[in-house]
Amino acid sequence: MARTAKTRKTPAKSKQQGPVDDPDFALHSLQEAFEKAKSYDASEDEMMEFYRQMLLIRRFEERAGQLYGLGLIGGFCHLYIGQEAVAIGLQSALDNDKDSVITGYRDHGHMLAYGIDPKVIMAELTGRQAGISKGKGGSMHMFSTEHKFYGGHGIVGAQVALGGGLALAHKYNEDGGLCLAYFGDGAANQGQVYETFNMASLWKLPIVFVIENNQYAMGTSTARSSAETEFYRRGTAFRIPGMDVNGMDVLEVRAAAEVAFRHVREGKGPVLMELNTYRYRGHSMSDPAKYRTREEVQDVREHKDPIEGLKKVLVENGKSEDDLKSIDKEIRRIVSEAADFAENSPEPEADELYTDVLVEEY
C-alpha cells in the first residue's frame, strides 16, 4: 500500500476533513491530547504514595552514594537523584499483572518504583548473597522477573532492542501487556535504537519508548552530541508519535503516561516519550562534574525539584508539614535498615562462582 509522502512543509490538503484524516496528525495527536489535560488528577492517597515513593528513591540513592564513598559499593554506581518523577509517574500507570519494564544501568529507581524491598537492592549494591542477583550483578544488573522487570542492562541502548523483544512476546502471546523501555539521551544516538523503532512500528509492537533526557550523556551535553535535541521527534521517520513531557512533575508524567499507554493498548503501535529531567549527581560516582556549573545544578534543585514540587501541591491541599515529616522519618528508617542489612549480610558463598552460568547440565 503506497502511503502518500508528505512533509510538514506541504501539509495534507485535508479536503474539509478533520485532522484525523491527516496522516501526519498521528505523529502529534498524542501530544495534543496530553496538552488538553496536562496534570493527572490524582487522589490524595495517590499523591501521598507518589511523594513517599519519590522520597524513598531520593533517600535510597543518597545513602547508596554514601556507602560508595565508604568503599562498601564498588565499580560503577549511577544515581537517579533528580529523575524520580519519571519512574514513579510512568510505572504507577502500568498494569503490573501484564506489563513489562526494561531499562539501562541507572536502574535503582525503577526497581524501587515497583515496591521491591530496598534491602535486596542495597545488598546487591554491596555485592552480598542476599542481593536480588545474589551479588553477581551489581548496580547495573538487577532484575525481578517476578515483577516483570527485565533489568538492568549495562550496554548503552541494548535494552531498547531487548524491550522490542519483550513487546513482541506480549503481542505473540496476546496477553494485553505492553513493554516500557527506558533509555537516556545518550543511548538515543545508538543505531540499534532506530533499528528497533523501525521494526516496532512496522509490526505495531506494544512498546512505549521512554527517553529520559537528563541533558548529559555522561559529560557531553545534548547540544554537543545530538543533531536533533527534541528527542520526541526522533520517531517521526518511523511514523512513531512523539510526546514531549516535563519529567520533573510527577503529575504531568502520569497524565502523559495515561495518553501514551492507551494508544499502545489499542494496538496502534509504539509511542516515543521524551521525559525532560535532570540528574543532580554525576553520571556515575566517579564523575568529576567539570562539564556544568554548580549554579546550573543548584537552579534545578531550587526551582524544579520533583519532590519539592509535589510537596507544595500536598501542602496546598491541606497536608501539614508534620504529616510530611513523618513520611520522611519513616523513609529514613527504611533506608537505614536497608543499608545496615546490606552492610552486614554475608558475601556470596564461594560455590556461587560457578552457578547460573548455564541453566541445564550437558
Add this chain to the structure above:
Amino acid sequence: MAIELKMPALSPTMEEGTIAKWLVKEGDEVSSGDILAEIETDKATMEFEAIDEGTVGKILVPEGAENVKVGTVIAVLAGEGEDVSEVEAPAETGDSKDEEADSTAKAEPKAEKSDDEQGSITPSKPKSEPKSDPAIPDGTNMATVTVREALRDAMAEEMRRDERVFVMGEEVAEYQGAYKVTQGLLDEFGPRRVIDTPITEYGFAGIGTGAAMGGLRPIVEFMTFNFAMQAIDHIVNSAAKTNYMSGGQMRCPVVFRGPNGAASRVGAQHSQNYGPWYASVPGLIVIAPYDSSDAKGLLKAAIRSEDPVVFLENELVYGRSFELPELDDHVLPIGKARIVREGSDVTIVSYSIGVGFALEAAEKLAEEGIDAEVIDLRTLRPLDRQTILESLAKTNRLVIAEEGWPTCSIASEVIAICMEEGFDHLDAPVLRVCNEDVPLPYAANLEKMALIDAPRIVEAAKKVCYV
C-alpha cells in the same frame, strides 16, 4: 546524636585525597543535598554533599589538608535539637567504638581477606558427564536426507510441538530462506511464527533475545554468521550473561543459527569461522554439526534447551545427503562428541565441514596402512574433553583439522587439553591443520591454497605417526 562526616572515596581505588575547600563553616545549618566541601584527587574533583539535616558542629580537618585518608572523620554534624557547642570530636566523646565498627565493616569486602578465605575453600568446578546418544531401535528405517531438509524438519517438528517456538530473520518467510533452510515453514505456520525481518541484524538479534527473556523460544536465523558480527553484542552481552548476572532469574532460550565458515568464492568478508569466537564465551552453547542426523538431532535439542545456543551450519554442506534414522523424535545430547570412524593408530579431531575432509583423509591413510580414528566434536561448547582424551589414550597421536584460522582456535584449545590432561599419553606433539592465517582470497587458486583439505590432514597424520 551527632553525625560523623567521613572522607569519601571518589572511586573504588581512591585511598586518600585533599580537602580543597570547605563551603560551610561551623554553626551553619545544612540540609540534605547541600554541598559541604570540595574534595580533590590527582584525577578528579568531587562535591561532598550533606546526606542529613543538621548544624555543622566541628570541622576537624581544615581546608587545604592533603593526603586525608578515606574514612577519616572530617567534620561532625549536630542533629535536630542538639546543641552545637556540645558536639565534640569523636575521639573525645567515646564514639570511637562506632568508628572502629565502621572501619571493620569497610574492610570486610576488601580483596585481601576474601583471597585468603578462598585459598582455603577453593570452590570446585561442577563436573558433568556428557550423555550418550540414545540407541536407535533395531529395524529403524534410514532415510537419505540433505542437511538442509534435516534442519528444516527439526524446526518444523519443534514448532509443532511447542507453540512458543518461532523463526525470525532475513528472507525466512516469503522468500523461503536465502539458502532455502526455512522452505515451507511460512505455509505451515503462518506469518505470526515465521517472521521476515528487515536487514537489521543488531536490532533483530536484540528483539529475538528480548523475546526469549519474555518467555518465547525464538530461532533467529542469520543469513550468514558473518552478518552476526553486527549483532554479536546481543549474543554475548545480552543472551549469554544475563542468567548469571541475575543470579539465575533470567532465562534466555534463544537459538542463533545460520551458515558459518567459508562458502565458495565469496571473499574475505563472507568467509569466516566464528566457532572459536562464540566457544570462548561462558553462558553460551555452541553447536557445529556435520551430517544430517546430527544437524536434526542437535537443532531439536538446541531449540528445547533453556540456554542460549549458537548453531553453526555450513553452506557447502547444506546440499549433501546423509542417512537419518526415521524416528518420531530424533533428539541428540548437546556436549557429546561422536566417533564417526574407529581406528587405533592416530586420532583426527574435527567438526563441521572439516569432518568430511577428515573422513576422506582416513580413507587415504587406510590405503597406506594407517588406521585413523575420526572424532566429530559436534558441540564446541561445552567441549567433550572425555571423548578426545579417551581416544588419545588409545592412539597416542592426535591431529585436529579445523576449517578456520589457526590462532586462538578450537584447534588451539584441543591442543591445550591434550597437553594439560593427556600429556602422558602423547607419543608425538599434537598438530593442527587449519586454514592459512590470511583473510580468505577470492581468486580460485589462492582460495584453494588457503583452505584445509584432506591431503594436508593426511600429511599431518603421517607426521605424528613418524611415517
